[in-house]
Amino acid sequence: xxxxxxxxxxxxxxxxxxxxxxxxxxxxxxxxxxxxxxxxxxxxxxxxxxxxxxxxxxxxxxxxxxxxxxxxxxxxxxxxxxxxxxxxxxxxxxxxxxxxxxxxxxxxxxxxxxxxxxxxxxxxxxxxxxxxxxxxxxxxxxxxxxxxxxxxxxxxxxxxxxxxxxxxxxxxxxxxxxxxxxxxxxxxxxxxxxxxxxxxxxxxxxxxxxxxxxxxxxxxxxxxxxxxxxxxxxxxxxxxxxxxxxxxxxxxxxxxxxxxxxxxxxxxxxxxxxxxxxxxxxxxxxxxxxxxxxxxxxxxxx
Amino acid sequence: xxxxxxxxxxxxxxxxxxxxxxxxxxxxxxxxxxxxxxxxxxxxxxxxxxxxxxxxxxxxxxxxxxxxxxxxxxxxxxxxxxxxxxxxxxxxxxxxxxxxx
Numbered sequence: 420x421x422x423x424x425x426x427x428x429x430x431x432x433x434x435x436x437x438x439x440x441x442x443x444x445x446x447x448x449x450x451x452x453x454x455x456x457x458x459x460x461x462x463x464x465x466x467x468x469x470x471x472x473x474x475x476x477x478x479x480x481x482x483x484x485x486x487x488x489x490x491x492x493x494x495x496x497x498x499x500x501x502x503x504x505x506x507x508x509x510x511x512x513x514x515x516x517x518x519x520x521x522x523x524x525x526x527x528x529x530x531x532x533x534x535x536x537x538x539x540x541x542x543x544x545x546x547x548x549x550x551x552x553x554x555x556x557x558x559x560x561x562x563x564x565x566x567x568x569x570x571x572x573x574x575x576x577x578x579x580x581x582x583x584x585x586x587x588x589x590x591x592x593x594x595x596x597x598x599x600x601x602x603x604x605x606x607x608x609x610x611x612x613x614x615x616x617x618x619x620x621x622x623x624x625x626x627x628x629x630x631x632x633x634x635x636x637x638x639x640x641x642x643x644x645x646x647x648x649x650x651x652x653x654x655x656x657x658x659x660x661x662x663x664x665x666x667x668x669x670x671x672x673x674x675x676x677x678x679x680x681x682x683x684x685x686x687x688x689x690x691x692x693x694x695x696x697x698x699x700x701x702x703x704x705x706x707x708x709x710x711x712x713x714x715x716x717x718x719x720x721x
Numbered sequence: 722x723x724x725x726x727x728x729x730x731x732x733x734x735x736x737x738x739x740x741x742x743x744x745x746x747x748x749x750x751x752x753x754x755x756x757x758x759x760x761x762x763x764x765x766x767x768x769x770x771x772x773x774x775x776x777x778x779x780x781x782x783x784x785x786x787x788x789x790x791x792x793x794x795x796x797x798x799x800x801x802x803x804x805x806x807x808x809x810x811x812x813x814x815x816x817x818x819x820x821x822x
Contacts, residue, residue, distance in 0.1 A: 580770075599791075601788065602790050603766050604766030702770070
């Protein structure tokens with residue numbers, strides 16, 4: 420049975436036991452926290468899932484999510500579990516690239532920091548963000564955003580689960596409209612960056628330049644499934660293309676998962692904190708299992 | 722639409738309790754009809770969607786998600802008990818649930 424490691428984006432909700440689960444296997448998580456703190460010259464070691472989860476600090480949350488994901492994939496590889504495919508959900512791409520050894524741990528941190536800086540700089544005169552809508556069809560969501568120039572359908576999670584991205588005021592308007600239309604859930608997400616939109620075209624270009632000049636991207640050891648167009652790649656040039664496009668292009672997680680299922684993946688490990696990909700996966704048809712971190716014992720047969 | 726018998730009520734209650742016990746990783750004995758789904762057991766909208774799909778499959782319901790969504794706006798569901806009552810109404814009335822208002 421083929422295995423895929425899937426990497427969540429920046430986590431906004433923890434299950435609560437992630438560090439405890441990871442620490443049962445190794446001290447990787449704590450080692451990486453220290454390594455990141457030294458490299459970034461900020462103190463991430465005060466992270467505590469219950470009392471100091473950095474949820475109000477957008478960039479630190481991104482670093483922590485990345486560190487969690489890197490620690491999980493390290494543990495799995497140390498147990499000789501190697502995936503046939505890897506895929507990053509949105510900004511989960513950075514941890515996927517670390518897993519495939521296309522970037523080093525600290526290069527991944529640098530990518531996250533640089534991307535955030537470029538995005539913030541290019542949207543400094545705008546109020547932007549993302550929203551989540553559950554319970555409406557794609558047609559319904561597209562109709563709602565049709566008249567909003569500053570909004571796009573950024574991601575399709577499933578037949579009834581979507582993310583929109585763009586200007587904050589328009590997202591709020593669409594959220595209200597979505598509720599009136601009968602959405603089971605419609606809310607702003609805890610991010611201020613308008614990921615996957617053309618608002619980031621400029622940032623994406625500058626990010627590509629930064630990657631070419633500053634990061635030693637290598638071929639990935641594992642096949643990567645693109646969250647954008649579901650192509651399979653591992654070569655350096657393709658990775659650079661994906662890194663840049665990931666910022667300003669819509670993604671489709673539903674199609675990405677379907678691609679991996681088509682490729683006979685039967686087991687997915689959610690390499691990261693939280694259970695977002697596990698939950699999204701419940702609405703995707705197919706014979707497969709997704710193991711979040713809390714099920715690591717079960718996955719490893721312990 | 723399905724007639725709501727005592728058996729159906731019991732089935733629905735059992736499914737809902739079993740579902741939240743498993744998904745939220747809590748002991749079923751800790752749950753009751755007053756348990757707040759979000760506040761007490763970290764439930765979310767995707768779980769709600771999943772439950773609707775379970776019941777649609779089990780009772781062969783032909784109801785639009787949007788109808789349920791619109792009903793929920795007027796009758797917010799916060800507790801397990803409220804969710805069970807709404808699910809029973811959905812099973813009984815189907816798309817006519819909004820005619821109840």
